[in-house]
Amino acid sequence: MNAPAGRLQPTPGQLALAAALADGGTAREPRITYVDAAAYTDPARHVAEQARIFSRAPLVIAPSALLPEPNMAVPHDGFGKPLLVTRDRAREAHVFLNVCRHRGTRLVEGREVACGPRLVCPYHAWSYALDGKLVGLPRGETFPGLDKADYGLKRLPTREAGGLIWFSFDEQAGFAEADALGHDFDAFGLAGLHLFRRRTHDVPANWKLIMDAFLESYHVLRLHASTIGSFFKDGVSTADTIGPHQRSAVGRDVDEAAVRAGDWPTLRSAITYTYQMFPGTVLIVSPDYVNLMVMMPQAHDRVLVEDFMLIPEAPATGKALRHWEKSWALLDGGVFGSEDFRAAALGQEGLESGAVERITLGALEVGIRHFHDQVEARL
Numbered sequence: 001m002n003a004p005a006g007r008l009q010p011t012p013g014q015l016a017l018a019a020a021l022a023d024g025g026t027a028r029e030p031r032i033t034y035v036d037a038a039a040y041t042d043p044a045r046h047v048a049e050q051a052r053i054f055s056r057a058p059l060v061i062a063p064s065a066l067l068p069e070p071n072m073a074v075p076h077d078g079f080g081k082p083l084l085v086t087r088d089r090a091r092e093a094h095v096f097l098n099v100c101r102h103r104g105t106r107l108v109e110g111r112e113v114a115c116g117p118r119l120v121c122p123y124h125a126w127s128y129a130l131d132g133k134l135v136g137l138p139r140g141e142t143f144p145g146l147d148k149a150d151y152g153l154k155r156l157p158t159r160e161a162g163g164l165i166w167f168s169f170d171e172q173a174g175f176a177e178a179d180a181l182g183h184d185f186d187a188f189g190l191a192g193l194h195l196f197r198r199r200t201h202d203v204p205a206n207w208k209l210i211m212d213a214f215l216e217s218y219h220v221l222r223l224h225a226s227t228i229g230s231f232f233k234d235g236v237s238t239a240d241t242i243g244p245h246q247r248s249a250v251g252r253d254v255d256e257a258a259v260r261a262g263d264w265p266t267l268r269s270a271i272t273y274t275y276q277m278f279p280g281t282v283l284i285v286s287p288d289y290v291n292l293m294v295m296m297p298q299a300h301d302r303v304l305v306e307d308f309m310l311i312p313e314a315p316a317t318g319k320a321l322r323h324w325e326k327s328w329a330l331l332d333g334g335v336f337g338s339e340d341f342r343a344a345a346l347g348q349e350g351l352e353s354g355a356v357e358r359i360t361l362g363a364l365e366v367g368i369r370h371f372h373d374q375v376e377a378r379l
């Protein structure tokens, strides 16, 4: 599945961002903007966002690498209904309701990846193939006339593109933008990466506070001073949009000649590309690995964030393993867990006090206002 890295080329859009960075980056709108505190603190906003955004929009649920082989399935419980993500024997990905069609029992327990050609209900052992078809039921003669074809698992619209699995609760959902983003992700070989670790963080903050943290580079040298801050140039960033999604580039060590060379190893060591996918997914491309973060709002002041770390291939040696363990600890434990998510929790605590009626955003933070425009347009 691994595409040789040498053959992968950046897209014109990725190169355009690199060129803009080499010119010093651009503040899209050099002005002050605001977001009302109520966007984060009002429980009614959470209810409205669930009904108008999370119940309708295409949502990223996992990287393709979570299910690398045929006949794999994993339960997923972060979006309010029991879901099951599978890859069938023909390698097609599906998102189903994780519910047996006999008497409505939860089909697969836990949250770990299961391998095998059948999913068997714990209650009466009805069994399903990983494409959702009911394939067996004990004492079938006691259900005279039952047509197995009417009893497949309930499937939600699903699309796999560019190494990500998307789904929607809305039967009418389209996936044109997932495909457009997939083109960018194919450019750096996301579909061929190996899942090294995943972890779900339970953060006492509004989900948008976490999106906000990944929509500006203003904090990078400050909040991240003791971890990754020194790798970056202050405020050297630029961004554009793909539909409701944002794509940004932050300069690490941007040398114009290197950027103009336009090959991935040079670009990825000079620039961190980040994709802020609407509504709540972030993909961060570090020099030699990728982090995907999926946000699952639980209340106006609580969000689950699943962090996946993707690396080029399974570690073959103890040395390689230690190398990736170090990167995982730095990003997941340090930069995200102890810094970005902590800042979001502190933001929730402060905003709940009522001290600040609206937050104030400078020119380096305009991506946050753009994101909130997308949210508010749907409410």
Ligand code: FES
Residues within 6 Å of the ligand: 100, 101, 102, 103, 104, 105, 121, 122, 123, 124, 125, 126
């Ligand atoms: S409820 Fe699943 S087999 Fe009966």
Ligand SMILES: [Fe+2]
Residues within 6 Å of the ligand: 213, 214, 219, 220, 223, 224, 340
């Ligand atoms: Fe950050």
